[in-house]
Amino acid sequence: MKKNFYFFRHGQRNGIDFESTLNKTGLAQADKLKQFLADKNIEVIYSSPLKRAVDTAKIAVNNPNIDIIVDDRLLETTFGFWYSNEDTMQQKINDNFNRIKSCLDDILANDEHTNIAIASHGGVTRALCWACGQEIGEIKHCECFRFTLDNGNWKFIERFDTKIEGPNEYLEACKLQQTHD
Numbered sequence: 001m002k003k004n005f006y007f008f009r010h011g012q013r014n015g016i017d018f019e020s021t022l023n024k025t026g027l028a029q030a031d032k033l034k035q036f037l038a039d040k041n042i043e044v045i046y047s048s049p050l051k052r053a054v055d056t057a058k059i060a061v062n063n064p065n066i067d068i069i070v071d072d073r074l075l076e077t078t079f080g081f082w083y084s085n086e087d088t089m090q091q092k093i094n095d096n097f098n099r100i101k102s103c104l105d106d107i108l109a110n111d112e113h114t115n116i117a118i119a120s121h122g123g124v125t126r127a128l129c130w131a132c133g134q135e136i137g138e139i140k141h142c143e144c145f146r147f148t149l150d151n152g153n154w155k156f157i158e159r160f161d162t163k164i165e166g167p168n169e170y171l172e173a174c175k176l177q178q179t180h181d
Helices: 024-037 051-061 079-083 086-110 122-131 169-180
Strands: 003-009 044-047 067-070 115-120 144-150 153-160
Touching: 003 122, 024 051, 024 144, 044 051, 051 067, 051 115, 086 115, 086 122, 115 122, 122 144
Parallel strands: 003 115, 044 067, 044 115
Antiparallel strands: 003 144, 144 153
């Protein structure tokens, strides 16, 4: 049976807190993603437990009757390991990828739906695309990647960009924090 998968990153957020919420730009991005997904017949959403991912999913799919299944394996990793030695860094990258892929493998093994969305974070979305055989570079907020799975074969179908950019409050907060360190 052919399945459609829609992997998307959450909308832009306020600040750098772990539980930061969507900002005005992020809300507009999620609304634009909703227009793209409107005719895709999404039946179920898997999401990172972070509020910005869950809220993006709720807005983008816009159907209270669709289950949002939260899975901790869809959490973004912290990137402090980039500053460790090369062996440690590679092991953490592998562990991160394997954690995310295990979530996708469980969905494939246990979910009967044919139109599945996954709301998460930039690194997680990149890993999901990689698991489906597509190398992706930078991923913008609310950017969505559609894949099909047919008889065990993944096929990349399309990439949707909201084309909504705003001041990146997250990066500005990081810069501000660095000036105070």
